[in-house]
Structures are given as structure tokens and as C-alpha cells.
Amino acid sequence: MPAVGAGLTPAQRRSLERLFPGEQSLFDAESMLVYGLDACRQQRLPWAVVRPACEAQLVELLRWAQAERVPIVPRARATNTVGGCVPAAGGVVVSLLSMNTILEIDDHDFVAVVEPGVITGELQRAVEARGLFYPPDPASGRMSSIGGNVATCAGGMRALKYGVTRDHVLGLRVVLPGGEIIETGGRTHKNVVGLDLTRLLVGSEGTLGVISRIILKLQPKPQATASLLAAYGTMDACLAASRAVFAAGMLPAAMEFMGRGMCRCLEQLMPPPLVPWPASTNAVLLLRLDGDPECLAASLARAQDAVTPFGPVYLELAQGREEEALWDIRRSINPASFKAGSKKLSDDVTLPRGRVLQALTRFEAIGEEAGVRVLFAGHLGDGNMHVSVMHEPGQEDAAARAKAAIQETTMALGGSLSGEHGIGLVKLAVVDKQLGAVERRLMRQIKQIFDPHGILNPGKAY
Amino acid sequence: MPAVGAGLTPAQRRSLERLFPGEQSLFDAESMLVYGLDACRQQRLPWAVVRPACEAQLVELLRWAQAERVPIVPRARATNTVGGCVPAAGGVVVSLLSMNTILEIDDHDFVAVVEPGVITGELQRAVEARGLFYPPDPASGRMSSIGGNVATCAGGMRALKYGVTRDHVLGLRVVLPGGEIIETGGRTHKNVVGLDLTRLLVGSEGTLGVISRIILKLQPKPQATASLLAAYGTMDACLAASRAVFAAGMLPAAMEFMGRGMCRCLEQLMPPPLVPWPASTNAVLLLRLDGDPECLAASLARAQDAVTPFGPVYLELAQGREEEALWDIRRSINPASFKAGSKKLSDDVTLPRGRVLQALTRFEAIGEEAGVRVLFAGHLGDGNMHVSVMHEPGQEDAAARAKAAIQETTMALGGSLSGEHGIGLVKLAVVDKQLGAVERRLMRQIKQIFDPHGILNPGKAY
Structure with missing residues (x-):
């Protein structure tokens, strides 16, 4: 593990301490350890952790970070399973959990305005108490944040009828590297003015900007x-x-x-x-x-x-x-899956709906061939299967081969490498199985517009 | 009106004739006249009209157009009400009406794959005959094309429950200036791999690429x-x-x-x-x-x-x-609206749902103050109001003042300049009432990635 704050100069550390006084910044390894991992198995100690209380602090941070070329890794509850929150290239982890105010629930406009650190389940309880409904229900929803849900375009079981997070985001406030603030969309339920920056940002895995405010579309609560x-x-x-x-x-x-x-x-x-x-x-x-x-x-x-x-x-x-x-x-x-093995390699491949049977039959055979147990369950309605390769210590190579074969099968059947979890760090090595070279080049060029010096969540997503 | 083919050199005209032999290309003013307008009141004679039969011809056209720096204006049924199809900067109009094949309707995958010139109403009949459902129902749907619907992110009455066009597009094939083809998304109902290029293209009003193929999500048909x-x-x-x-x-x-x-x-x-x-x-x-x-x-x-x-x-x-x-x-x-006046200035402003009453009350007053009749009807559920300023010859200035006041009121109430129609040519002068300078700069920089020489539908949208 690198030395504490290895990547920061003393002057940089002093700047962060000025911007984030007292407990708003952390520099000791013990306190920072938990901020270096998420629900995947990789970790890296950050150079520093900061915990802004408001957008103004985010603006200062991103102005500073761009000037200093320091990587910034946004994070909330870090339920991400693909390393999206791991500071793989070092840098400063920004915990958004203190920006957790529900600013507004408007039952005339059918809109909620929230800060990114609001817990999804808490928002749902608050809107449901007023007869309103925020449909996206990622499995992590009781603990994950709206900001994280937006950054990953989280799905869930109700996506079949109601769509995923992107379908419920009306507008965003986002702080860009350098500290500029942009506002996309608005509080109308329909809006076709200009390019759809809102949905470009949804699912961008923290690579384009740091979300400071979210306008969500609500619906009447089914009775x-x-x-x-x-x-x-x-x-x-x-x-x-x-x-x-x-x-x-x-x-x-x-x-x-x-x-x-x-x-x-x-x-x-x-x-x-x-x-x-x-x-x-x-x-x-x-x-x-x-x-x-x-x-x-x-x-x-x-x-x-x-x-x-x-x-x-x-x-x-x-x-x-x-x-x-x-x-x-x-x-x-x-929890049940661990009855089939003490270790798990999981995936959330998505198939065209009509090819699920063919895929699952093959996934079982892949497990048998590799001598591991392949379990699956998930969102059949939209073809989004959560596949777990259960195995024991010593079977890591066999499990990895099985996971790779599952991904190959998925791609051969016209599927997607991820329906909900994203690419993050863990799947970056295989993303070219799905994204063409021209498409990836376009994505990277778009990132360069938002983040010319590549300081935002580097080494992730595309 | 400019001379026929004014903007093309003789060599350029010969190139187009080679690429689009016989009736696939038009150069005479009489034939081209109808290709110079849409459902707005502006028009401009194009330099030429071409009618590709396949994607390979589109690729050749966009390779040629980029090399020659000739503007390209895509078009299908041109029901656009804001001048999106008007070749305002001259150039070659590309009619996509010959690329009108329903390539596939898959009732296992719940997917349709179509060319852009397919008429929306025809697709709907075809899928409904198989128990499937394509929900977006723009008022123009009986005559407008899927390609146009995607380019404008068309809405409709069922948007309240089912969302707009963007919510039903799973993937696109798009030809870029220079002739490169990109493929976005796919045929899975969920997909969070990479930046969401699909939705960046939906609603981009023909400014980023020419759509050659569309993968649509279908649903079970309500009984x-x-x-x-x-x-x-x-x-x-x-x-x-x-x-x-x-x-x-x-x-x-x-x-x-x-x-x-x-x-x-x-x-x-x-x-x-x-x-x-x-x-x-x-x-x-x-x-x-x-x-x-x-x-x-x-x-x-x-x-x-x-x-x-x-x-x-x-x-x-x-x-x-x-x-x-x-x-x-x-x-x-x-048709009924013309009982209130022989001339119409229409708009499709959208309000936060809870502010509709306040807005409509003000719109009526604006009409009275200007001495014209302001009618409104529309999609109350999502606050998207179709407002018509009915007037008589000689009242054009009063009508324009009323329309401007309606837009001002809309913006003051947190609304959007357009819920369904887009910005096109007609609203470009007012788009900065809604889009901030930084956001517009980002949109233009994104355009520059896709279209570095600005040949695609120039002078439109943002």
C-alpha cells in the first residue's frame, strides 16, 4: 500500500485542508481505507478524502483539482460492483454523502429536487408519504444514493414497466473540472431543447462532471x-x-x-x-x-x-x-448463492429478451465444463440476468474462464456486457467486445470536452 | 429565389449525378421546390435533392459532402413545424423516404428494426397486427417517419404513460460526415455500456449524423x-x-x-x-x-x-x-382553430405541471392585450401545451408580440421553449432564453466532434 497521501505535495495538502477544514478532509490511511474500495474486489488507497457540504465547496475543489491536475473520484455509498468508486489512478476521493438534502418534493409539478447524497430508499419513502412514486428500485436502493444511481443509470426490478434511472431524470446541476457549473434539462416532464446533455451525463460513471443537484420526475403512486x-x-x-x-x-x-x-x-x-x-x-x-x-x-x-x-x-x-x-x-x-460456493464472480449481462433460454442453457454448460457452479436469477422481463460463478479457493482461474465464456456467449447472442452495473474498472478490459473503435473514440472525445485534462474518475467506463 | 443549383459547381453536380443516377437526384427548381420547405412558413430552394435507396449511398454522399464542404439537410416527410428540414444555408437535401423498409419485427425480443423512412403509423399497424405496441403517437404519426420522430424526439398523447421517442430507441446506425458508420446501443432492453450516444443522437435534429437504421423497443399491446x-x-x-x-x-x-x-x-x-x-x-x-x-x-x-x-x-x-x-x-x-382567425402562429411550450393554470390564464390575457386570439389545447398531463396565436392579415406584428410574450411567460414559470417540436430554424433566435452559454458551448463542441466541418443541417437547433 502506498504511503499516506503519497500523491499530494505538502502545498496541495495544505490547500485541501484550507478548502475542507476539520473533519471535512481525511489524510490518514486508517480513515481513508474504506474510501479506497467499493463492492468489487479491487482497492487503492486515495491520496486524500474530502467531504463537501455544499456545491460551493465542490466548485472550489474542481477548480483546484484541474489547476493541479489531481484526479477526482466521486463517491457516495459505493455499492458499485465494478470498481467505479475505486481511485485506481490515485487522487482525491470526494464523498457526496454530506450533500444529502431533499430540497423539494412538489406534488403539483410531480418533481423532486435532491442533492446527490440522498439515499434512494429515503427519497422513496418521502415521496410515497405524499402519494407520489419514484419507480427505479435498484437492489441496493435501501442503501445506495440517488447520485450514484444517476451516475450509473441504475436499473432494478420495476424497470420492466417504468424504465431505468435515465427515464426519470429531468435535469441536473453538474460541476465541471475547472469549477464551471452547468444546468441541463429542467422541471418540465417534456423538453426537447438542444442536445440531451442530461442523458449524456446519466450513466457516465463520474467521468464527465460531479453532480450537485438532481431533478427527478415523479408519478402518481399505484394504489x-x-x-x-x-x-x-x-x-x-x-x-x-x-x-x-x-x-x-x-x-x-x-x-x-x-x-x-x-x-x-x-x-x-x-x-x-x-x-x-x-x-x-x-x-x-x-x-x-x-x-x-x-x-x-x-x-x-x-x-x-x-x-x-x-x-x-x-x-x-x-x-x-x-x-x-x-x-x-x-x-x-x-446470501443464498453462497450455498453453492464460498467465492463469487458475478456479472449482469443482458440478452435480447428472446435469447434468454439459449443463453442460460449455455451458461449452465459453461459452469459444468469449468467445474464451477453457475447460478442465475434476475430481471427476465428485460433480459437482464445476474449470473454468479460460484467457486472455491483455488478455482479462481476456472471461475474467471467461465465468466469470460459467459461474456463471449452474451456478445455472440447480441447481448450487452452490462444492463445495470456499468463498466467501471473491472470490465474496462473487455469493453471493446461491445463498443466499436469509432464509438469509443467519440466517447473519449466527448469526455475531453467536459474534462480536458482527464482528472475525473480516470481509467473508467469507456 | 436563387438560380437552380446555385451553390454547386458543375463538377459537384456531375459527382452527385454519378452517385445518384436517374431519378435519384433532382436539380430543377420546379421539382426541388417542395424539398425546400417543411410545416413552418420558411423555405429555401436546395442546391440539389438526392434520394438514396440504401445506406451505402448515404456513406458515399457524406464522404463526398465532407470533402466538398457541401451542407447536407436530411429529411423524410418534413412535418417538422420549426424549419428543421429547411435548407437554410443551401446545400443538398437528402430525402430518406426511399429507405423505408421494416427490416424486422421480433416478437421474442420485442424489438423492431427499421429504416428511417418508415412511416410511424405503418410501423404501428404492423406491430399491432402481431400483438405488439410502439407507444409514441405524435399527432403527425399517420404521415411522419420514424427517422424524423427520432431526429426530433417526437412526443404525442401517450407520452404521459409511455414516454417519448427517446424512451423507445434501443440503438441506432448512423452515418457521420466523412462516411464513417457508427452503431450505438443494441437490441437489449437494458444497456449501460459507455456514454449514451443513442440518446445524444435522438432529438439532435439532424445535426450530428444521418440515421440509417433504428432499433426500437416494443411492448405488449394493451388489450x-x-x-x-x-x-x-x-x-x-x-x-x-x-x-x-x-x-x-x-x-x-x-x-x-x-x-x-x-x-x-x-x-x-x-x-x-x-x-x-x-x-x-x-x-x-x-x-x-x-x-x-x-x-x-x-x-x-x-x-x-x-x-x-x-x-x-x-x-x-x-x-x-x-x-x-x-x-x-x-x-x-x-382545423377548428382557423375559426378564430385565418392565420396562425403556433408554439408548443411546456410548463412544470403545477404551473399550467397560471400560464394559461396569462396566455389568454396576452392575447387580449395584443388584440389577437390565443387558443390552447394539448397534453395537460405533461404540461405540454399547444398554443396558437390566431390572427388576421395585418396583425402579424401583434401576433409575433403575443408569441414572444407567451415564451417569456413560459420561461419565467420554469418551462421549456419546446416539449415536442424542437428548435430547428424558427426558434434558434430565442434558444438562449433557455440554454446557458456554457451548455450551448458544450453542445456545439459535441457537434464539432461528430461534424468537424459543420456540414450537417447547419444553422439549426442549438
Whole structure:
């Protein structure tokens, strides 16, 4: 590990101490350790950590950092799984967790204005208390921040019906390297004036600017939900059932899937009756519908009619507390996965919806060939699969080979290397499997406009 | 009017004739006249018109045009209302209407792959015949092209529930000046790899590249629709009723509004009983719900319960043929508007949803002060109002003053100069009322990356 503050000159350190007095800046290794990693397995000690309380401090920081050519790595809760928050090139980590005010919830405009450090789940509770709804629900949402969600264009289960984070961002305030502030979009729900800088910034993984304020679009809160779980003996039957739901004209709020290996793990973690399906289950379909309470029973019946012809070995319709018990199973797939191995290499490849069966069949075979266990579960409705290569110490090479083969299969089937997590640091080496040379050149040229000296989250994303 | 082909040298004309033999190129003023205008009131004769049949011809054209520094103005059905298709700086107009093949409709992937000249309404019929749904429904959709819809990020009535064109574009193939082809996005419904070039291109008004292929996201087709028309004596009551619909947790597929002046015009064009409301009507709310047929009666009742306390002077619930009769009224607002004046200056300003009443009240007053009639109707649900300043010959200055005041009011209330139509040529002079200097500079720098010699639709958009 490098010496404390290795990359800063004494003068630079003094400048940061002036800009961020007292506990707003950290320079000792022990305190900074946690700021050098995220939910991926890589880490690097930053040169310094600063914790601005307001946009004015961000402006000063980015003016200073550009002049001094010091890398800046923005961060909030760092639930990122691909190293997006790891200061791989050193530099100053900027924690945005102190900028965590919900500035406004306007139930006439259907708009929320928030600082980037607001926790997504807290915003959701606050808007729902007023009959409003912020649909994006990344699995990390109870702990991750809106700023991080915007920087990564976070998805979630409700993306099927409601779209991902980008579809709910109306406008941004962003501090650029050098300290200039830009404002994109606004608080209208429609806006086609100029190039869409808002969506260029959403998902840019902290490489173009540091977000200081976010305007989000809200919707009326659906009054009720209802869910259906259908377990099948084969993956084939399960995916055919999912197609029948669409063919019935339904777009559920969520359409989740759990594969054979994941079912076995869940049965170990949550023995029957917690997991309600029989041992003959090899694939599970889990749907959530939302809407007017008067309608849900009929919609649930329509979904049941759609999935029944494919011979479920177990079928449950649920509302209220029983409904949440079904979703607790889905929420347990991460802890359950470790029943199949003590180490995990995970991925969030996305397939064209019609090619999921072919891909998953191949993923299982890849695991068998490599002698590791490949588990999958995820957002079947939009083809976004969370694939976990479970393995033991000593099997790291086999696991890495399996993960690479899964990515190759995904690309061969017209898929995407990431549906939600992004590229960050971890997938940068493989991003050229998906992005062409001209497209990458354009992205880097765009970055150069925003960040001419390359100080923002260097070595990430594209 | 300039001489035919004024801007082309004889050698350039010969090059174009070689690249676009026979009827693929036009050089005579009479044939080109129609290619020099769109649905705005400005026009300029192009230097030449070419009609590529395939992407390879587009590549050759853009290689040639960049080398020769000849402006290129892409165009399809030219329903654009802000001069986006007018060759204001001269140059070659490229009609994409011959590239009009639906290449693929995949009901497993829920994807359509189309050439830019495909007519939106034709695509919709084709996908609906297979139980699929392409939600964006710009008013021009029966005649406008998907390529034009993408270039302008077209909206429509269903944007309230389903979003605008940008929310349904998964990927693009685009030919850049110089002839390079880029591919953005793909056929997965989720994708967060690299900067979002797809959405940078959507709505870029033909200034960054020429779209040669579009991958669209499709959804299951809702099985049924139902509508509600509620007429009120005051705008105040009508807008309060609209808020009550949202407060009941409903997000209708469409929520349209017609103001007092528009009601009077419609009554003249479509005398009772075609227009069903009484003479005491001063504001009309029109909703469309969609979903499972078993549910719509209950949802309609919920909407009725929401709007009834505000004292409608007329209320109608409808399905099937009667439902379309209600929407025929809405579809007649353009011809009806000419009952209030022989000349029209129109705008599509967008307000934060909660500020619509304040804005519309002011718009009426602006009309009275200027001695012209200001009509409004439009997409109340997302605050996107189509405002028409109706006037007579000789009143052009008063109408222009009223339009400017409407834009000022919109900006003062935190609105946007355009919700659907874009900036094009007509609004370029006022775009700095909305876009800051730094933001505009960034947009122009981005353009320079894609189009270093500024040959693509020069003098437009930002």
C-alpha cells in the first residue's frame, strides 16, 4: 500500500485542508481505507478524502483539482460492483454523502429536487408519504444514493414497466473540472431543447462532471400491488409461461426469474415452507402487478390463465403480507448463492429478451465444463440476468474462464456486457467486445470536452 | 429565389449525378421546390435533392459532402413545424423516404428494426397486427417517419404513460460526415455500456449524423382502452379535476385538455351533438385509459369518482366507437382553430405541471392585450401545451408580440421553449432564453466532434 497521501505535495495538502477544514478532509490511511474500495474486489488507497457540504465547496475543489491536475473520484455509498468508486489512478476521493438534502418534493409539478447524497430508499419513502412514486428500485436502493444511481443509470426490478434511472431524470446541476457549473434539462416532464446533455451525463460513471443537484420526475403512486409465483419443472416451460404473460397484453411492474441452481440454494437457505415450491422445481417465475385495487384480482387471474397451460408444479397468487414473503425469497438470492460456493464472480449481462433460454442453457454448460457452479436469477422481463460463478479457493482461474465464456456467449447472442452495473474498472478490459473503435473514440472525445485534462474518475467506463 | 443549383459547381453536380443516377437526384427548381420547405412558413430552394435507396449511398454522399464542404439537410416527410428540414444555408437535401423498409419485427425480443423512412403509423399497424405496441403517437404519426420522430424526439398523447421517442430507441446506425458508420446501443432492453450516444443522437435534429437504421423497443399491446370526457365551466375546476385523477393513483395513457377558445372553435366546426358539451363549457378534460379489458370499467369508475366532485357540466364515459368519436374532437383542434382567425402562429411550450393554470390564464390575457386570439389545447398531463396565436392579415406584428410574450411567460414559470417540436430554424433566435452559454458551448463542441466541418443541417437547433 502506498504511503499516506503519497500523491499530494505538502502545498496541495495544505490547500485541501484550507478548502475542507476539520473533519471535512481525511489524510490518514486508517480513515481513508474504506474510501479506497467499493463492492468489487479491487482497492487503492486515495491520496486524500474530502467531504463537501455544499456545491460551493465542490466548485472550489474542481477548480483546484484541474489547476493541479489531481484526479477526482466521486463517491457516495459505493455499492458499485465494478470498481467505479475505486481511485485506481490515485487522487482525491470526494464523498457526496454530506450533500444529502431533499430540497423539494412538489406534488403539483410531480418533481423532486435532491442533492446527490440522498439515499434512494429515503427519497422513496418521502415521496410515497405524499402519494407520489419514484419507480427505479435498484437492489441496493435501501442503501445506495440517488447520485450514484444517476451516475450509473441504475436499473432494478420495476424497470420492466417504468424504465431505468435515465427515464426519470429531468435535469441536473453538474460541476465541471475547472469549477464551471452547468444546468441541463429542467422541471418540465417534456423538453426537447438542444442536445440531451442530461442523458449524456446519466450513466457516465463520474467521468464527465460531479453532480450537485438532481431533478427527478415523479408519478402518481399505484394504489396496490399483487404478485404471482409459478414454479416449473423445466426452464423451457418457465420461459414459455413468461412469454404468454406478454402475449396476454400485460406488462408487469416486475418479471423475475430464478434458475435451477438458485432454487437449490434458496431451498437450503430458506427450507420449506419458507420456500413454497416442491423439489421438482427447476425454474421459478415471479411477477408483480400494480395498479388500481379494484383491478388487481382480474389482472392476477389473467396472468394465472397465461402461465397455467405450461404446467406449473406450484402456483401462488398473493397480496399483502403473503406477497412480501414471495419477494423475500427473491431478495435472498445473494446470501443464498453462497450455498453453492464460498467465492463469487458475478456479472449482469443482458440478452435480447428472446435469447434468454439459449443463453442460460449455455451458461449452465459453461459452469459444468469449468467445474464451477453457475447460478442465475434476475430481471427476465428485460433480459437482464445476474449470473454468479460460484467457486472455491483455488478455482479462481476456472471461475474467471467461465465468466469470460459467459461474456463471449452474451456478445455472440447480441447481448450487452452490462444492463445495470456499468463498466467501471473491472470490465474496462473487455469493453471493446461491445463498443466499436469509432464509438469509443467519440466517447473519449466527448469526455475531453467536459474534462480536458482527464482528472475525473480516470481509467473508467469507456 | 436563387438560380437552380446555385451553390454547386458543375463538377459537384456531375459527382452527385454519378452517385445518384436517374431519378435519384433532382436539380430543377420546379421539382426541388417542395424539398425546400417543411410545416413552418420558411423555405429555401436546395442546391440539389438526392434520394438514396440504401445506406451505402448515404456513406458515399457524406464522404463526398465532407470533402466538398457541401451542407447536407436530411429529411423524410418534413412535418417538422420549426424549419428543421429547411435548407437554410443551401446545400443538398437528402430525402430518406426511399429507405423505408421494416427490416424486422421480433416478437421474442420485442424489438423492431427499421429504416428511417418508415412511416410511424405503418410501423404501428404492423406491430399491432402481431400483438405488439410502439407507444409514441405524435399527432403527425399517420404521415411522419420514424427517422424524423427520432431526429426530433417526437412526443404525442401517450407520452404521459409511455414516454417519448427517446424512451423507445434501443440503438441506432448512423452515418457521420466523412462516411464513417457508427452503431450505438443494441437490441437489449437494458444497456449501460459507455456514454449514451443513442440518446445524444435522438432529438439532435439532424445535426450530428444521418440515421440509417433504428432499433426500437416494443411492448405488449394493451388489450383494451376506455375514455372519459369531462367538461367544466372554469379552467380552474378542470385542472383541479385533472389533479384528482393523479391523486387517485392513476397515470392515464393520455390526459388532454382543451381551453375555452378552442371549445368555441370546435363547436363551430363540429356543431352539437358532434361536440357533446353544453355552451357553458369553458374547459374540457379528456382521458384515455388502457389495460386489461376486465379492469377498464373499474378504472373508468375510479376516474369518474375523481373528476365528479369538481362539478362537470358534462361527463361521458366511452369505449369502442363512441370512444373514438371523443378523440375525433381532439384530433380536430387544428382545423377548428382557423375559426378564430385565418392565420396562425403556433408554439408548443411546456410548463412544470403545477404551473399550467397560471400560464394559461396569462396566455389568454396576452392575447387580449395584443388584440389577437390565443387558443390552447394539448397534453395537460405533461404540461405540454399547444398554443396558437390566431390572427388576421395585418396583425402579424401583434401576433409575433403575443408569441414572444407567451415564451417569456413560459420561461419565467420554469418551462421549456419546446416539449415536442424542437428548435430547428424558427426558434434558434430565442434558444438562449433557455440554454446557458456554457451548455450551448458544450453542445456545439459535441457537434464539432461528430461534424468537424459543420456540414450537417447547419444553422439549426442549438
